[in-house]
Amino acid sequence: MIMWVVAAGLALLPVVMNGRSAARFASARWTSHHPRAALLTWQAMGVAGGLAAVGVGLVVAVAPLAAVFPHGAHVLGRQIVAGRGLDGLGPAQVVALAWSATLLTWLLAHTVRTAVRVTGEQRRLRLMVGLVADRLDEHDAYVIPDPRPAAYCVPGRRAHVVLSRGALRLLDEPQLRAVLEHERAHAAGRHDLALLPFLACARAFPWLPWARVARQAVPPLLEMLADDRARRRYGDRVLAEALVRMAVPAGEGAGGAPALADVAVLHRVERLTRVRPPGSRWRAVAACAVAAVLLSGPVAVFLAPLLCVTVWRG
């Protein structure tokens, strides 16, 4: 049992780390050169942490039922099916089981709630865009009649790429194509789905530093991924110019310290305009490897009882 608790518990470490360590990881230099690896690491940390937190409760709960965890899980499963409920579990084990169940429900509820809110907002936006924007067939985009520059994508199965007249006026043809390519990358990569669990997690655990930092760190990574696709087709310079032109200075009253999002834009332009320093790859590889190792523990906790049933049946 100890081994299983350790396997699951280790995976909890990154998620329960303090805000400063999380922020240090978020702002690590290599992440802007390898956004895909950074995103994978965040995802692995999240999945590992979630599975571990739920798994630890299960491991502790079934401890008195059998010597090894997978067998204990089977015994518990069988006796629940047989209608004997939680026989043989002491109060501590029942608490552990309740912890797992509560956590799982809480996570799922917030994920569903966030998904419903976001998709509702997207549906309404698509409706509004269809109502007031003009089709730009040659670019398969919609144009809002507004002089301020704007470009975005309403993701979904039928994604809408939306520009404003201001943006069309501001951008020359290559820049416009780069912007559209960037937005299509978001739509094609379903970046909205990648972001969703992080939004849900930040709402479910607002007091958890990791959740807060991850929710802030992931959107810039998705932007960089989309930038990378656009720069591969249209070049760094064109995309950087488009970014600078489209970055609208906030109007009166919106002043104050630069927000995190502001800094992210600056990073995006800098990584397009600066020559890439060599030798940052190993950090990305190392981060992914550590994340994979962490992930393996809690995954094993959940897979082991299933494998026992399917592979070594009887």
Add this chain to the structure above:
Amino acid sequence: MRLGNLERSIMEALWSRPGGALAQDLSQELDSRPAVTTVLTVLVRLTRKGLVRRERVGRAHLYFATGDRDGYVAETMRAALDEAEDVEAAVSRFVGTVSPEVAEALREALREAPREAPRKTPRETLDGRRDVGEHR
């Protein structure tokens, strides 16, 4: 979700008639001359979407647009500019608003950058010979 042409032209007709319109009026006014029943079907659909409301006048219904066009345009722009979290999460923006200092820093970063992307051939950087050396 894409609004059909008829839906859109009915909405435009309603916007131009703040005093409301009867289905008959709309059917006669629209260029495509849709049948009254067609107009009614679309009006019901628009009502369900919350874009249209109706008031009973005698035996007919007077239809109104619930919101004005500018409001909807503003809403589509808010998706690009608003900082509210729900709005921000619903869309992928190319770039949001930035503070004036950051806007300046961005222009600065672009000015300092080499004129041409490193992948281009040296022939293309006639105006900035310095850049060619920098990428070696």
